[in-house]
Amino acid sequence: MTLFRRLLDDRAFLTGAVIAGVMVLVALFAPLLTALAGQDPTTFHPELLDSARGGVPLHGITADHWLGVEPGTGRDLFARVVYGARVSLGVAVSALALQLLIGVGIGVAAGLGGRYTDAVLSRLTDLTLAFPLLVLAIALLAIVPQSWPRPALLAVVIALLGWGGTARIARGETLSLKTRDYVSAARVSGAGTLLVARREILPGLAAPVLTYAALILPSNMITEAGLSFLGVGVRPPTPSWGQMLSSATTWFRADPMYVFVPGALLFVTLLAFVLVANGVRRVVDPRQREVLR
Amino acid sequence: MTGYLLRRVGGAIVVLLGLSIIVYALFYLAPKDPAILTCGKGCTPDRLAEVRAAMGLDASPPAQYWEFLRGLFLGRDFPAGPDVRHCPAPCLGYSFETDQPVTKLLTDRLPVSASLAIGAEILSLAVGIGAGLLSGLRRFRILDRIVNGLILAGYAVPVFLVGLFLLLLFCVRLQWLPFPTYVPFTTDPAAWAENLILPWIALAVIQSAAYARLTRAGVQESLAEDHVRTARAYGIPEGRIVRTRALRGALVPLVTLTAIDLAAIMASAVLTETMFGLPGVGQLLVGAVNQIDLPVVVGVTLLTGFLVVVANAVADLLYAAVDPRVQLR
Numbered sequence: 001m002t003l004f005r006r007l008l009d010d011r012a013f014l015t016g017a018v019i020a021g022v023m024v025l026v027a028l029f030a031p032l033l034t035a036l037a038g039q040d041p042t043t044f045h046p047e048l049l050d051s052a053r054g055g056v057p058l059h060g061i062t063a064d065h066w067l068g069v070e071p072g073t074g075r076d077l078f079a080r081v082v083y084g085a086r087v088s089l090g091v092a093v094s095a096l097a098l099q100l101l102i103g104v105g106i107g108v109a110a111g112l113g114g115r116y117t118d119a120v121l122s123r124l125t126d127l128t129l130a131f132p133l134l135v136l137a138i139a140l141l142a143i144v145p146q147s148w149p150r151p152a153l154l155a156v157v158i159a160l161l162g163w164g165g166t167a168r169i170a171r172g173e174t175l176s177l178k179t180r181d182y183v184s185a186a187r188v189s190g191a192g193t194l195l196v197a198r199r200e201i202l203p204g205l206a207a208p209v210l211t212y213a214a215l216i217l218p219s220n221m222i223t224e225a226g227l228s229f230l231g232v233g234v235r236p237p238t239p240s241w242g243q244m245l246s247s248a249t250t251w252f253r254a255d256p257m258y259v260f261v262p263g264a265l266l267f268v269t270l271l272a273f274v275l276v277a278n279g280v281r282r283v284v285d286p287r288q289r290e291v292l293r
Numbered sequence: 294m295t296g297y298l299l300r301r302v303g304g305a306i307v308v309l310l311g312l313s314i315i316v317y318a319l320f321y322l323a324p325k326d327p328a329i330l331t332c333g334k335g336c337t338p339d340r341l342a343e344v345r346a347a348m349g350l351d352a353s354p355p356a357q358y359w360e361f362l363r364g365l366f367l368g369r370d371f372p373a374g375p376d377v378r379h380c381p382a383p384c385l386g387y388s389f390e391t392d393q394p395v396t397k398l399l400t401d402r403l404p405v406s407a408s409l410a411i412g413a414e415i416l417s418l419a420v421g422i423g424a425g426l427l428s429g430l431r432r433f434r435i436l437d438r439i440v441n442g443l444i445l446a447g448y449a450v451p452v453f454l455v456g457l458f459l460l461l462l463f464c465v466r467l468q469w470l471p472f473p474t475y476v477p478f479t480t481d482p483a484a485w486a487e488n489l490i491l492p493w494i495a496l497a498v499i500q501s502a503a504y505a506r507l508t509r510a511g512v513q514e515s516l517a518e519d520h521v522r523t524a525r526a527y528g529i530p531e532g533r534i535v536r537t538r539a540l541r542g543a544l545v546p547l548v549t550l551t552a553i554d555l556a557a558i559m560a561s562a563v564l565t566e567t568m569f570g571l572p573g574v575g576q577l578l579v580g581a582v583n584q585i586d587l588p589v590v591v592g593v594t595l596l597t598g599f600l601v602v603v604a605n606a607v608a609d610l611l612y613a614a615v616d617p618r619v620q621l622r
Contacts, residue, residue, distance in 0.1 A: 127308060127311075131312070131598065132557070132560030132561060132594075132597045132601055134560070134561045134564075135560060135561075135578060135593065135597050136594065138578060138579065138582055139316060139319060139578075139582060139590050140319060142583065142585070143319055143585070215448075218448065218449060219448075222451045225451050225453075225454075226451055226452075229564065229567075230564065230567055230579055231579075231583075232579075232582065242451075245454070248457075249457065249568075252457065252460070253465055256461060259457055259461065263454055263457060266451070267449065267450060267454060270449040270451075271445065271446070271449040273449075274445055278445065
């Protein structure tokens with residue numbers, strides 16, 4: 001309880017938590033919000049574009065289009081940003097879930113396994129940590145068929161390449177937990193490795209792993225945005241903030257608003273999640289006076 | 294020491310082999326046939342077979358991979374119509390798209406990526422160490438807050454967002470700088486720097502935060518140690534204590550990080566290069582990936598992997614060199 005009280009005293013954490021919470025709600029209720037605005041993210045509105053100036057929007061913010069429209073296509077910017085939140089957050093959260101599953105699985109197996117299991121799994125972990133993952137992700141994403149659902153694919157690729165950190169932490173904690181008396185007691189009373197892992201080790205891993213997970217979430221969002229920005233991630237007509245920024249680069253002289261909206265949202269959301277992660281970390285790990293790591 | 298080096302090199306080779314097998318396998322699992330793509334529309338079966346042979350795609354995948362490995366160390370010959378063309382070692386094959394040797398494509402573009410990485414690293418180190426030192430010595434309270442803010446921002450901003458912002462501000466609004474185009478250092482050093490300054494800043498915003506944090510932690514830790522208290526008691530001037538004791542302790546971890554980060558920046562410069570339109574190795578990769586240009590993708594992946602592996606080994610050696618307590622085993 002005192003931990004919770006200390007979190008509530010942390011103004012940076014609270015600010016981050018409120019903004020992050022709002023973004024999660026926006027993502028969850030995207031259809032409702034766009035229905036309220038009376039728009040949808042895929043309808044073209046060529047009548048709102050200035051064809052003489054290459055398709056730049058005629059108007060800025062209007063009563064119909066709360067954030068204006070996209071240059072070139074005239075799709076409603078508000079609707080795209082709201083649905084974009086859904087894709088960006090959805091990919092980051094699903095990737096995180098997969099990363100935790102793989103990372104904790106491999107980490108605990110390495111920690112509890114014998115010498116050779118540990119050596120093989122640890123080398124594998126080091127390998128994924130040392131490698132230029134962006135390069136591999138680009139190669140991977142380019143060769144799969146276009147018809148596969150991109151957001152799901154992105155989540156899988158980000159997770160497959162980014163579980164190393166979690167595995168390393170899970171292994172370290174497992175090694176220290178397994179020397180505790182209560183774990184030895186469980187072993188002596190005849191519990192098998194699986195039972196020990198589930199009953200004695202996993203609960204002890206929750207705090208350190210979840211603290212770390214809070215930090216991976218924004219980094220997953222950055223990866224998604226980066227891959228979509230390069231054109232190998234989410235592709236139009238599906239919106240994501242990175243995909244919108246990618247299209248915006250060709251328009252950014254003529255229509256800065258198109259860059260500003262997804263860019264600012266991405267920045268504010270990422271900052272909010274980092275503030276949350278930082279707050280949680282400071283409370284969970286009191287030795288950590290320093291900001292982050 | 295020799296044993297350590299041997300094991301290190303052996304490990305690096307295993308890693309690179311593994312990486313190249315993965316990339317190769319991925320491409321043969323891909324549902325697109327590069328020979329058909331190259332041959333184009335109205336391709337006759339005869340012509341297709343010829344293209345396949347010229348591209349070295351007529352053998353089984355393991356045989357192709359073996360040929361590729363041989364070419365890397367010994368060079369190899371490609372049939373080109375009636376003639377044979379020789380590709381000297383280290384041969385990475387010819388681009389499916391442009392028909393140029395991959396080795397040449399890579400060496401053409403490496404200077405761009407290297408310019409980007411080295412400049413960004415120097416700028417990040419200067420800003421990061423400066424800010425970390427001032428904040429660690431607690432000379433200015435406000436600086437502590439700025440550094441904290443920067444560290445958070447460094448975690449929270451994607452590099453292309455910083456890049457977009459810089460372009461909008463300096464090239465569109467203020468028009469202080471031209472839109473970046475790469476000018477080789479040997480042609481005109483001033484133009485080289487002027488065109489690269491924005492990409493450097495974009496990378497440094499993110500990179501320097503980590504250095505500032507490390508320097509600050511190191512300085513604070515060193516200043517709390519007994520030998521510093523003793524030095525103070527002996528009346529050694531504070532400035533000298535900071536220079537010879539605090540800074541020294543703080544910089545040890547940075548030395549090793551620099552090597553790793555240089556390689557990491559080059560490996561992940563794809564985004565920065567695309568953002569600023571710099572013709573570096575990363576941009577080569579993005580283009581090749583869209584064209585299913587296997588030899589180029591394998592080449593770039595191997596090159597970046599090689600750089601990362603070498604950098605890690607160099608970092609370990611440097612670590613032992615600057616900190617005599619470290620034993621290499």
